[in-house]
Amino acid sequence: MTGPIGADSWMDVAAYAVVGIPALVASLGALRVAKKASAKQEAIGQDVSVVREHVANTHESNLRADVDKLLVGMVEVNRAVGRIGDEVRDERAANASDRREMWAHIRRQDRIADKHHPDEP
Structure with missing residues (x-):
């Protein structure tokens, strides 16, 4: 070697x-x-x-806690929007009923007017 x-x-x-x-x-x-x-x-x-x-x-609070609070708030907002939608639906139904009743009265008044005053337009 x-x-x-x-x-x-x-x-x-x-x-x-x-x-x-x-x-x-x-x-x-x-x-x-x-x-x-x-x-x-x-x-x-x-x-x-x-x-x-x-x-x-x-921030003093954890991000996850803040997000959880937002989610709870969103659930409350969704419920409130649902209640508002229900109220609007009820109001529309009531208004439709009032309109039907009003047109029924108008037709009745027109029939009365046609009966008692056939020559007038």
């Missing part, structure tokens, strides 16, 4: 190259993937910071 790596001939050096070069290429590939992953994690971290600023800033 001669030299620091223990290679006795060029064939030994070639054997070390055959074993070492793929390992070197794999290591460089892994390093490249790790750098890309690190850059992506940094970008995601910045995005999370922006989201955190909007969600958990100086």
Whole structure:
């Protein structure tokens, strides 16, 4: 064995190259993937910071609690709108009944007028 790596001939050096070069290429590939992953994690971290600023800033209440209160309020608004719709429907029905009654009175008055005043238009 001669030299620091223990290679006795060029064939030994070639054997070390055959074993070492793929390992070197794999290591460089892994390093490249790790750098890309690190850059992506940094970008995601910045995005999370922006989201955190909007969600958990100086408010005294939690965002989820605020959303739950809004949902309860929306249910109450939907109920109120439903009641208003029911009232409008009832008013329309009452108005339709009043209109029918009014037109019945007008026809009756026209018949009376035609009976007692046949020559007048």
